[in-house]
Amino acid sequence: MSEGFDLRRIDRRIIFVLVLVAVVWPLIAPLRLPMDVSPPVQNLYNTIEEIPAGSIVMLAGDYSPDTMPELQPMTDTFLRHAFRNDLRVVVACLWPASPPLVERALLPLADEFGKVDGVDYVNLGYMAGGTVTLLGMGASIPNTFPSDYSGTPVREIPLMQEVQNFDDIAFVMEISAGTPGTREWVQQVQSRFRVALGSGTTAVGAPNFYPYVQSGQLVGLLGGLKGAAEYETLLEYPGLATKGMDAQSVVHALIVVFIILGNVAYFAARRKGRA
């Protein structure tokens, strides 16, 4: 028996269309909403700013294509930050899909800043093993990564002559989508070898790592697309993350409306059932 329009039984494809419009419209017609910067991101930025020029830093790329929208802007912005401050970058990956994704950011930026492969940066590629690989790096990074991503033996790479283990690394920026990732880097590298560690992680994972931020095990944390956008703001480089924040705002507002509407429908139906 029909009881008229029931808000609880709305076709979910209508919801899908509304979400799609909420994403596409702000991308086509940006709202340019103001951006604040949270303390974990500010701390990360400040820490990197204090690293002396010429120091060697490590970028740990531990993500895959499904988390690219959140994490690729972080990779991009960190490399930009490092090259701008004349830091030398060693890239090491624990996820197999990461090396080409990092290269996607690395090569154009190296070109832009006039950096030389093997001298100012090196991509050591991927190594299986996760936690055990991290411990291996603590003893010897050249032994753990015998060649770089293109197959060149590390003994032939000038930058790697100055890198034996984490004692030679001033800072590690870990871009992480899951396991192995931030937790393993904190457990096996930061706590054991006391290297300064910052993390960029997906929004899904970020709440879990606030204990590490509060304890100082992480010097800073970029959480999700917002974290990436805040980092871009500090670097005064409005990239993809910043451009996505308008859409993020609209969709979040839409979902809050959905939650409220859904509960209104629920309570209305409950009252009707009791009446």
Place this chain on the structure above:
Amino acid sequence: MRREIPLAITFLVGLFMLVDFFVPHHSVSAAAEEMKQWGTIVIAASILLGVGNLIRVHYRKIRRKQDGWGYSITTLVAMSVMLYFGGPWGTIAEGSAFNWMFLNMQVPLQSTMFSLLAFFIASAAYRAFRLRSAEAGLLLVAAIIVMLGRVPLGQLLTRGLPEKATLPWLTETIMTYPNMAAFRGILMGAALGVMAMGLRIILGIERSYLGGEK
């Protein structure tokens, strides 16, 4: 002996890695370093095992013409083509056909697959997120504050208010204090569990990883 030898290996390797943590002597650390390289090789083999099993499952499906066997052909053909370009006889370098397939096929497929979740989470928020109890209310309020506070819209909505009444400040406070506290409790509890399980495995009390057969 089929179970005793693996248990002995687990015990000896586990004990040695624990000794490596506490004993800084060069002879221990050099041996441990070599063993860690072995670990990466064996882990690589275990991943190969997973891929091999995938091939076996799809091959069986095709041979028995089970439901959806046509798609299994797609899977195996795609795997073969990509391996042709990037296998032992090929190259994975930048600019190669393997790299092209990764960037223009695997990346969009994987990204899009996971982006579907945005639609489903919106649908779930509408249909399932119900204020059924006080605890659910607490969860709901925290979720709404964080959802609005973590985007520029939150800053705009509460612009002009004192700093400690703004959504971004409230969000950061929730994350840094009650959220941090709860997750620290979870972290510590999980750590106790992992330590206990690890010791049980090394001492041979926990043997489920060996499987059931003799």
Place this chain on the structure above:
Amino acid sequence: MNWLHMLFNGPPGTPASVVWGFWVAAILTISIYSFLYKDNPLYKFAESLFVGLGAAYWLALLYHETLVPKLLHPLFPGGSGDPVQWIRIIPGVLAVFMLLRFFPKLSWLSRWALGFIVGMYSAVNITGFAQADFVAQIYATMTTPLNSGGALAIILNVVAIVGVCATLIYFFFSKEHKGVLGGFARLGIWFLMIAFGASFGYTVMGRVSLLIGRMQFMLRDWLHIIE
């Protein structure tokens, strides 16, 4: 006309392989999104393609990035001048044992490799979790400042310390949650609910970001509608 030209040829100077790549990526993206209307053969085809490509990618990377430099080259250095590392025969044998899992009569040998891995990772996890997730967290809680930062900071720090204790008490199931213990366990639940609410908010943010990323590709790289 200009836009149509860009759609099929890309911006000036774009190689044909890049333009082809964008079109292939866009078609595959639309195939996956067709699932939102309903399950269909196009989606299933794209899904099976994804599984095959992913498996091949893992295989290729494992071979080139792990097995060659760590196992094959040390055992067969060829004309490189490097000495043969005979000791790598041991992990080589263990790797073969692991693969014997496919053969029922010999699968018991895979337990040797499993035992090696499980023993190593158990030990490494014990020390890692103990140091970073247990001792360091207790230290951080006990050294939370209660005499600086202003009244609000002190109150919030007290809230945090109480929250950690309450959450731990909630997970203590060896005694019934009654009386004072029950009260603290209830408080622990409230802290957990706040944390899960915050996690839900962040999860929404994460999922939506993935959609934004795909739409940025479709509108910018493929359709050239936005910059």
